[in-house]
Amino acid sequence: MPSGAEYPDGHKSGFVNIVGSPNVGKSTLMNRLVGENISIINAKAQTTRHRIxxxxxxxxxxxVYSDTPGVLDPAYKLQEGMMKFVKTALQDADIIIFVTDVYEDAMAHEATFDKIANMDIPVFVLINKVDLEGQEVAMKRADYWKKKIPRAQVAPISALHNFNVDTLLDSIVARLPEAHPFFPKDELTDKPMRFFVSEIVREKIxxxxxxxxxxSCEVVVEEFREEPHIFNIRAEIRVARESQKMIVIGSGGNMIKRVGTDARKELEAFLDKKVFLDLYVRVDKDWRNDESKLKRFGYFD
Known part of the structure; x- marks a missing residue:
């Protein structure tokens, strides 16, 4: 933790952790709140695998905002690791942001919802995607969730269109505990650059x-080397079966070339420098259920 000598009396600091079902817009909200594209966004559910x-x-x-994987009943070890990130986020939170949307009646993991409902820290219930329905529906959903968690602050938002998101900040700051910063004031995230490289490639997958x-894919950055005018990056796409490897490569390598081209363009914008990206595909049999491999990939301690 940074020294407190240079920080004013009454300085506030805290962990504001975002939780919710898959595909309700947690990562879009995270990026809005932080003002940077920290979390990858995709229309497919379970895009977020780590706590970011x-x-x-x-x-x-x-x-310190945290984006977390969408809650679920784990079907394999990888998902158990994802739910561990959610559990940890609930344990160290100073404030919880529970994200739902205008269509959801119940969180996808009942035990997690029950824990949130009974926590003695501030809870915000944000009803996302109100741009897809009218104001009347949004107000009905707000009443519904207020009955579910009476002490929560409930608000309709659209993370995609930045509706009602900026107004949250004052409410969050007001509820932060007094504390010195947990991270140096010039840091944006706790993740290294290699992590974001792997996430950008995975988003293209x-x-x-x-x-x-x-x-069934995991992206492992094997080499990340910066030279004066270029980044040289070598990454492996791990798949669980040989048949998946053939699909990822595609006929004549057309699919992996497409992934590589799109990822390279985004990486060059992200890193603000030319990128040479070399992608390989490797079969890592049943990696999603192998705890030792999942530890190497960062899903378990």
Whole structure:
């Protein structure tokens, strides 16, 4: 933790952790709140696999936001690791932002909802995607969730269109505890650059492949080397079966070339420098259920 000597009396700091069902817009909200594209966004559910922190700083306060995987009943070890991130986020939260949408009646994991409803810290219930329905529906949903968690602050938002998001900040800051910063004031995230490289490649996999393929892939950055005018990056796409490898590569390598081209363009914008991206595909049999491999990929301690 940074030294408190240079921070004013009454400085506030806290962990503001975002939780909710898959595909309700948590990552879009996270990026809005942080003001940077920290979390990858895709229309497919379960896009977020890790807990990702985004840090916002002002002279008198620091907010450490956390995006978390969508809650679910785990079907395999990878999803158990994802739910561990959610559990940890509930344990260390100073404020919880529970994101739902205008269509959801119940969180996808009842035990997690029950825990949130009974926590003695501030809880915001944000009803996302109100741009898809009228004001009358939004108000009905607000009444519904207020009955579910009476002490929560409930608000309709559209993370995509930035409706009602900016007005949240004052309410969040007001509820932060007094504390010195948890991170240096010039930090934006707790994740290294290699993590964001792997996430950008994985987002292109989510975009270009269907059915089980995106959920069977893990991206491992084997080399990340910066030279004066270029980044040299080598990454492996791990798949669970040989048949998946052939699909990822595509006929004549057309699919992996498409993924590589799109990822390279986004990486060049992200890194503000030319990128040479070398992608390989490797079969890592049943990696989603192998805890030792999942530890290496960062899903378990």
């Amino acid at each position: 922190m985004g840090i916002v700083n002002k002279p008198n306060w620091q907010i 989510l975009t270009h492949y269907k059915q089980e393929i995106p959920y």
